[in-house]
Amino acid sequence: MSDSVPQKNRATVRQIGIRDVARHAGVSTATVSRALNRPESVSAELREKIRRVIDEIGYIPDASARALSSRRTRTIGAIVPTVDNAMFAQGLQALQSFLAGKDYLLLLATNEYDLDVELKQARNLVERGIDALILRGDERHPDLRRLLDTQKIPFVNVGVYEPEKPYPSVGVDNAEAGRTLARYITGLGHRRVAVVGAHQRNNDRARARMRGVLEVLGDAGCTPRPDWQLNVNYVLDDAADAARLLLRSDDRPSAVICGNDVIAYGVMLAAIRLGVAVPAQLSVAGFDDLEWSRHLQPSLTTIHMPTNEIWVRAGRYLVDLLAGQQPLKHQKMDFSLIVRESTAPPGP
Template sequence: MSDDGIPTDELGELAVDRQVGHRRMTLADVARVARVSTATVSRFFSSPDAVSPALQARVETAVRDLHYVPDASARALVTGRTNTLGFVIPTLDVATFALGVQSFQSQLAESNYTSLMANSNYDLAEEARQVRALVARGVDGIVMVGMEHEDGLTKFLDEFEIPFVNTWVYEPDSEYPCVGFDNREAMRRMGRYVLDMGHRDVALIIGGLSDENDRSRGRIEGLRKAMAERGLSLPSDRIIERKYGITEGRDAFRQLMAQESPPTAVICGSDVYAIGAILDCERMGIRVPEDVSVSGFDDLEISRHLNPSLTAVNVPAREMGRLAAEYLLARLADQPAAKRMELDCVLSVRNSVAPPPVRT
């Protein structure tokens, strides 16, 4: 007999099988070693709160000793669920997307769900391919970024009865579920703040190619609206679109500063562009904010440590990830869930925006 009261020949046989790889440990093996029923082991994995602490300890010990890994495919055949949700993001380079995915995954873990992530590279056709691939792998639900998707994608998800939710956007009249913020209003708020400082000559560095990026398009519209409220316009040569990156931010800023009459404020659609702009200011001998003001959109942790610290729109990435998980879990459990959830974006006011310089 072992210290756990299991016959040594039984444990020895299982150990030999595991070492030579004769067979994969099964739920029945765990039940036999833990001296519980297979139903108890099943509940341990699916509803651990329904198992007493004493039995949990015995099952945990057996799982550890046997190096048991639950067979997800077998469980899916029984339940019709894989307990896996998919998250398709536009890029792996944006830190706020990483924060959202991390929060999403943490929320799922509390309900014994896991996540699969895919990258669309800001390409709607690629997003559709990744969504279809995740559905083929058996995910129970999908999170996407943005409201616009390739034609037929939402119909495809509806036909397969795969619940989904759009994030990083909020449209009160949308027929599809969304959890996020109003990109127009968030950028309008930043625009008003910069204009209140006295700026009238403003430029915008934006990313994601607005023809396939409804978030970027909304931010352009928001800044234009803020300027129109003051009787101002945002000419097309004051809008620089670039792929995401610090180098791209530096290049875009240099392009703006090379214009015959450079702007006094550069509003960036991402903190990364703003970081690039501030770095190039240092290289060019331009003072921020004395000579030019720079603002961001994300409020990354590094932004508060810049010199000067960056004024930025704070994107509630963690909250979006958590609420997206809660929405899908509620749908899968046939529980009521709000179809549209709006989050607020606040301005983190720091030291990179000031009144414009006096020009003579």
């Protein structure tokens, strides 16, 4: 095949068209069009053959023409609060890999936990012709819901499981995850428990986690007093500042439940610097089970979230929906409690 491929340069690449692909592959232009626009309609062997030809001759499909013929751009948008977050980065990488395997492009935007910014970003993505949209959580500007409904843009809420709502969701029951972690801490015998959560503005996942934690602590008769209920940004320094507020007096908690692993890292590091032994004098627990959580000394007790699978499931939901299938609207993912070295029964 390579002997018949013309020598490439900038001028010839621009002139290469779908007829060239069809000729070198020995198929019709209609077959090439189907392989590009509806890959599921041709065999895997034929798709691979056409892909090899495209790679060799340097053909670049005209996205606008493909969109006009198929009414699809094979582009899915995603809006997340920030990419300065290991969980989002990890999940988006898994989503990107899945979508690439389905011949879809991922367009990413961030909203900084601001619903007005999210609305603006969604409009930008819709203007660029996305076929569907992935959104984090279910905290929305009402105009965004109207926009997606008017434009007939399918979407899915990722990171939450809310079967009582009409909007598709893929994620865990965050409140139950909070209850699970708090039951473990109180089961160790802790009653002097503080919580350091992530800021909850436009963050329904953080609110649900802390709601679950506080429910169990309340049932155990140890609701944290107001100065033991703190919310901080998702950064080590802010978490360390919160820990210093909690630990610099003799009247301190015996355990701290944190809204995520990064906050827990900050609390643990501050405790160690203050001479408070973890877990002999202070138990610390988090959420998410980031990679570093098992490598710290002591390693961190946490709730494991199936991050990659959640994002891939969200992508698959939209791909299946766009293919005319009827995927399950609400998909509940399992979390698990990972007990490590940072927690122990309260000391004497």
